[in-house]
Amino acid sequence: xxxxxxxxxxxxxxxxxxxxxxxxxxxxxxxxxxxxxxxxxxxxxxxxxxxxxxxxxxxxxxxxxxxxxxxxxxxxxxxxxxxxxxxxxxxxxxxxxxxxxxxxxxxxxxxxxxxxxxxxxxxxxxxxxxxxxxxxxxxxxxxxxxxxxxxxxxxxxxxxxxxxxxxxxxxxxxxxxxxxxxxxxxxxxxxxxxxxxxxxxxxxxxxxxxxxxxxxxxxxxxxxxxxxxxxxxxxxxxxxxxxxxxxxxxxxxxxxxxxxxxxxxxxxxxxxxxxxxxxxxxxxxxxxxxxxxxxxxxxxxxxxxxxxxxxxxxxxxxxxxxxxxxxxxxxxxxxxxxxxxxxxxxxxxxxxxxxxxxxxxxxxxxxxxxxxxxxxxxxxxxxxxxxxxxxxx
Amino acid sequence: xxxxxxxxxxxxxxxxxxxxxxxxxxxxxxxxxxxxxxxxxxxxxxxxxxxxxxxxxxxxxxxxxxxxxxxxxxxxxxxxxxxxxxxxxxxxxxxxxxxxxxxxxxxxxxxxxxxxxxxxxxxxxxxxxxxxxxxxxxxxxxxxxxxxxxxxxxxxxxxxxxxxxxxxxxxxxxxxxxxxxxxxxxxxxxxxxxxxxxxxxxxxxxxxxxxxxxxxxxxxxxxxxxxxxxxxxxxxxxxxxxxxxxxxxxxxxxxxxxxxxxxxxxxxxxxxxxxxxxxxxxxxxxxxxxxxxxxxxxxxxxxxxxxxxxxxxxxxxxxxxxxxxxxxxxxxxxxxxxxxxxxxxxxxxxxxxxxxxxxxxxxxxxxxxxxxxxx
Numbered sequence: 218x219x220x221x222x223x224x225x226x227x228x229x230x231x232x233x234x235x236x237x238x239x240x241x242x243x244x245x246x247x248x249x250x251x252x253x254x255x256x257x258x259x260x261x262x263x264x265x266x267x268x269x270x271x272x273x274x275x276x277x278x279x280x281x282x283x284x285x286x287x288x289x290x291x292x293x294x295x296x297x298x299x300x301x302x303x304x305x306x307x308x309x310x311x312x313x314x315x316x317x318x319x320x321x322x323x324x325x326x327x328x329x330x331x332x333x334x335x336x337x338x339x340x341x342x343x344x345x346x347x348x349x350x351x352x353x354x355x356x357x358x359x360x361x362x363x364x365x366x367x368x369x370x371x372x373x374x375x376x377x378x379x380x381x382x383x384x385x386x387x388x389x390x391x392x393x394x395x396x397x398x399x400x401x402x403x404x405x406x407x408x409x410x411x412x413x414x415x416x417x418x419x420x421x422x423x424x425x426x427x428x429x430x431x432x433x434x435x436x437x438x439x440x441x442x443x444x445x446x447x448x449x450x451x452x453x454x455x456x457x458x459x460x461x462x463x464x465x466x467x468x469x470x471x472x473x474x475x476x477x478x479x480x481x482x483x484x485x486x487x488x489x490x491x492x493x494x495x496x497x498x499x500x501x502x503x504x505x506x507x508x509x510x511x512x513x514x515x516x517x518x519x520x521x522x523x524x525x526x527x528x529x530x531x532x533x534x535x536x537x538x539x540x541x542x543x544x545x546x547x548x549x550x551x552x553x554x555x556x557x558x559x560x561x562x563x564x565x566x567x568x569x570x571x572x573x574x575x576x577x578x579x580x581x582x583x584x585x586x587x588x589x590x591x592x593x594x595x596x597x598x599x600x601x602x603x604x605x606x607x608x609x610x
Numbered sequence: 611x612x613x614x615x616x617x618x619x620x621x622x623x624x625x626x627x628x629x630x631x632x633x634x635x636x637x638x639x640x641x642x643x644x645x646x647x648x649x650x651x652x653x654x655x656x657x658x659x660x661x662x663x664x665x666x667x668x669x670x671x672x673x674x675x676x677x678x679x680x681x682x683x684x685x686x687x688x689x690x691x692x693x694x695x696x697x698x699x700x701x702x703x704x705x706x707x708x709x710x711x712x713x714x715x716x717x718x719x720x721x722x723x724x725x726x727x728x729x730x731x732x733x734x735x736x737x738x739x740x741x742x743x744x745x746x747x748x749x750x751x752x753x754x755x756x757x758x759x760x761x762x763x764x765x766x767x768x769x770x771x772x773x774x775x776x777x778x779x780x781x782x783x784x785x786x787x788x789x790x791x792x793x794x795x796x797x798x799x800x801x802x803x804x805x806x807x808x809x810x811x812x813x814x815x816x817x818x819x820x821x822x823x824x825x826x827x828x829x830x831x832x833x834x835x836x837x838x839x840x841x842x843x844x845x846x847x848x849x850x851x852x853x854x855x856x857x858x859x860x861x862x863x864x865x866x867x868x869x870x871x872x873x874x875x876x877x878x879x880x881x882x883x884x885x886x887x888x889x890x891x892x893x894x895x896x897x898x899x900x901x902x903x904x905x906x907x908x909x910x911x912x913x914x915x916x917x918x919x920x921x922x923x924x925x926x927x928x929x930x931x932x933x934x935x936x937x938x939x940x941x942x943x944x945x946x947x948x949x950x951x952x953x954x955x956x957x958x959x960x961x962x963x964x965x966x967x968x969x970x971x972x973x974x975x976x977x978x979x980x981x982x983x984x985x
Contacts, residue, residue, distance in 0.1 A: 218619075218679055218905045219612050226611065291611055483982040494982055500975025507974060508899075508919045515898035522613050536894045539887075593880070596887035603890045604863035606877040 220515065222295070230295050236274065237303035240265045249306070250564060256426050257306030257341070258383030265305070270338025275312055283320050284336050294467070294521035302469030304574075308380065309464035311335060311342040314457040315388045319408065322445040322453065327408060331386065343384035345375040345409070345431060346454065353591040355390070356401035356451070360433060362391035369407065369443065371415075371436040378431040381418045386410055387431060394448050404450035408442045409433070425580030458590070465589055466541030468514040471548055474578065475506050477571045478552045493555070502551040509544050516540060532603030535595035542585035542592060549579035613901070619680050622665070626687040629656050634691040636949055642694045647771060648808045650694045657695070658727025666706055671717060672725035678706065678842065679908035682849035682900070689853025689960075692952045694808070696732065696768035700724060702846040703733035703839050704776050707787075711835040712826045716789070720774065731789070733776040734763035734813050735839060741965050743778045744836035748815065750779035750786040756821040757786055760796075762814050765963075769799055769811035776826065777815070778836050785832040789824040790815065806959035807952075841917040842907055844964050848900040848917075848924040851960045855896060855931040858953045859889040862935040865942070882938060889931045896920075896927040915977070918970050925967030928957035 222230065248259040257266070269275055278293040279285025288296065293313070300307045316335045320328060334340030351358035360373025371391060381387060387409045394403025409416060415436035418429040445453050482494035482503070493499050516537045523529045552575050553560040564573035586592050600606040615623075633653040642650045657663050666681040667673025681701060688697045705724045708717055708731070723729035735743040748761025759779050769775060774789040792799060796818040799811040827835045863886050866877035876882050903920040906913040932954045936943040943950045961967070 218615060218901060219909070220902045220905055222611055479978060479982040483979075492983060494979045497972065497975070500979045501971060502975075503978045504922075504971045504975035507978060508922045508971070511902075511916075511919050512895045512898055512923070515902060516894075518611055519613050519898065522611055526614075532890065533894065536891050540891050540895065593884070596884045597880070599887040599890050600863070600877070600883040604860065604886060606863050606867050606883050606886065607875055609878050609880040609883050 220518065226291065226295055229292055230299060233296050233299035234302070236272075237299060237305060240269065240305050241303050245305075249304075252427060253382075255306075256380065257308065258380065262306060266307075266341075267338040269307075270336060275338055276316065276336050278313065279317060279320070279336075283317075283332055290521040290524040291518070294517060297464050298467040298469040298517070301464070301467045302473050304470075308341045310344055310461060311340070313464055314461045315342050315344070318406075318453050318457055319388075319444055322406075323408070324441040324443070327441050327444075331408060334385070340386070341380055341384045342386045342388050342408070343378050343381040343411075343429075343431075345378050345381075345387040345389040347377045348374060349376050353587070353594055355454070356404070358390060358392060358404070360389070360391045361395070362393050362405060362407060362438075364393075365437070367440050369438045369440065371407070371409070371433045371438055373433050375431045375433070377421070377428050378418065379426070379428040381411065381429040381431050382420065382427070384411055387416075389433070390450055390454060393450075397448070401451045403448050404454070405447050406444040406450040406453050407438060408444060409436065409438060410442070413438065423581075423584075425577060425584075461589065465585060466513065466517060466537060466545070468510065468517050471513065471545060471578075472510055474552060474571070474575055475503070475510060475548070478555055478575070479503060481570055482555055499555050502555050506548050506551050509548060513541060513544060530602075532599050535590075535598040535602070538589060539592045539595045539599070542582075542589075545585060546579070546582045549575055549582050553579060615683075619676065619683060622662070622676060622680055623683045623687060625660055626657070626662055626684050627690070629653070629660055629662070630687050630691040630693045632656075634693050636947075639692070639694065639949075639952065643807060646809060648694050649696065649768065649771060653693060654695050655727050658725070661725075663701060663727055664721075664725030666701065667709060667721050667725045668717075672722040677908050679904045681706070682846055682904040685846045685849040686853040686856075689850035689855075689956070690857045692854065692956050696730065698843065698846045698850060699732045699767040700730050700772075703735060703843050704731040704772075704774075706842050707733065707776060707835050707839045708826065710838060711787070711831060715823070716826060720789075723773075730768055730772040731774045731776065732766060732768045732772040733839065733843075734766040734769070734790075735778070735836075735843060735964070736764055736766075737762065738764050741963075741969075742836075743839055744785065744833055746778045746780055746785075748777065748779040750781050750788070751817075752781060753819065756819060756825065757781075757788060758817045758819055759786075759788065759790065759815045760817050762812060764812050765802055765804060765810040766799075766813045767808065767810050769813060770801075770809075774824075775813065776839075777813075778832070784829045785836065786828050787826045787832045787835050788820040789826060790818055790820060791824075794818050794820075804959060805962075806956050808959075837914070838907075840964065841903070841913045844917045844921040844924075845900065845903040845907055845913070847960050847964055848896065848920040849904060851924045851928050851957065852893065852896050852900055854953050854956050854960065855889070855893050855927055858931055858935040858950065858957070859886065859893055861950055861953075862886050862889065862938045866938050869940075876938075885934050885938060889934050892927040892930055896923050899923045915974070918965075918974050921965055922967045922970045922974065925961045925965075925970070928961045932957040 245261045248254050248261040276285045277288045320332050348358050362369045362371045389407045389409050393405040397403030415434045418431045421428045483492050485493045487493045520537050559570045562569045661674050664673025665676045669675045720731050750757040777790045778787050796816040798814045802810045804810050866882050867875050869876050899920040903913050903916040906916050942948050
């Protein structure tokens, strides 16, 4: 039992942290003020993403055969943690969750095209799972793919297809068996190029970021873009959920917010004399954040470590998801309380603190409590897998 | 980074769990509770025979020297069985401090006897409204050949059975840590019944003469010793709380899976199962911060912040898991014939010992304020 980073791990952390300062150029920071480009997709984002590819930073966890460095999960987490901390809109779901699945299951020609493109920082993939009537109950999705000679004809609608407005492909889950024995058995995965005829998207403006509704209208998709077995999509979807979670909750991003508020409170005078940080109520909130953050760090490390051991516990994974998502929301509130009215001022207005980042994080915070498997479902899993309690109904 | 628990440690924990379980059947616990001291000497002897009392004592002094982390694993098992033994005051607060800060002769006097179970040494770390042993109100007056100690300590565990009590005091200029003989002139012990059901003692010292040979440390070394004891005790309490809470939560999971109302197990109501799932999350959080603090102390690394955070979580989690367990058990939970109540009582005892969550959160906040204010 030794819960600290090794010297090599610390060196990697430092290396990534330093490199990312060169990625977050003033031009990129400027570009990210435009709501359209907040989550990436602008020309400066494209430039820096491609530079990360050229410098060999993409796909570190992949096999050497694919051009990766076969990093352990712990090292991969350290990389992820630092990239998220930097604020760069790195497309983790593309690089860590979807691409390895494509590499293992796609037709050779498509594999070259997509995996190579991602490795070079030229390809971004959007996730097409959710539909207007299929959220947490994903297996009830109805987007259809029907075989027609060497092609598939795809019809349907997806919801919350983030990044689809600039992505190169959508990683699409479609129903290929309309009447399977069990509804999760009739699904197949496809890669849909976003420049294909019949694909369109409209923006959905959320509390925080822009996302999209995407439409698939009589798309004729060559069979080479099918990934994995026909009707074998479910295990490709669920197989990468844990990896996905490892990039949703990281310590660095919120630790940086906490430290930013600490500095701000130390520099900001209190009306009753001294600095804001001398006030007991401010100290109370900061200490609450600090003690909760410690667990975020430890949970993330333990998850990554357990994945390296090949022993990720099902209940533990759900614990991480529930704790992480609910604590993040609590943290935003505790830090915003310290800032008070100043916390409400948006990035471009005079008087904004920390470029309005915390208020913005709060806006997107609730996505994580229902997204990635609603927390109610996670609690069901904890009760069953962790405590052997009977299934609720 | 390695969260692995070494095989050797796993077998120690297994052994401890077995022995503790053998001695903590409800009838046995009831019997010990009838006695005034509330201390199961037979169990203590069995733990000694198995080599478990000397986990954090050098081999040359009769211990097995597995270290502090292993000792917290024993504390966790004591919590899991709410065994009536003074593991934390004797093995952590007293023996752990002596091992690290006492002179060779003092260690030889006391540590072998602690390891073989033949004697107890305890520690008086708390005063009224002051749980910081590094800043005592108790006075030490330098006298010929030693010190005269005067003052009052509260809720001292195992005080009446111990051969010595580790006591911090101040000369006004420097800290003194000494071993006080409870039989010495000027010592009075007044029994205090506390929430856990144990009898603790108010220790009153009136110019108690302590010879130099019984002075463990003075000045900077005494300060280091008392900072260590505070961090180690908080961490050990967190480990014990982990055992207490893990067991309460599992009892609740099992009880609600069996208890039927409206024609179905109440665990099949999401409102019930989610409350138990929340306990599971809490217990995992407590486990992680406790393991971190314990492994830092084990390696002799700074653990002030880590042990403070562990004890903050400990206080919050004991309260929440205890109340949720009580609630989900309905009337059974409050019935003294059912074992849950002991866990709830211990949960509250631990929560309020060595600093509450509110107090430690304030301290942590002050430390954060100081760290960011300094230029």
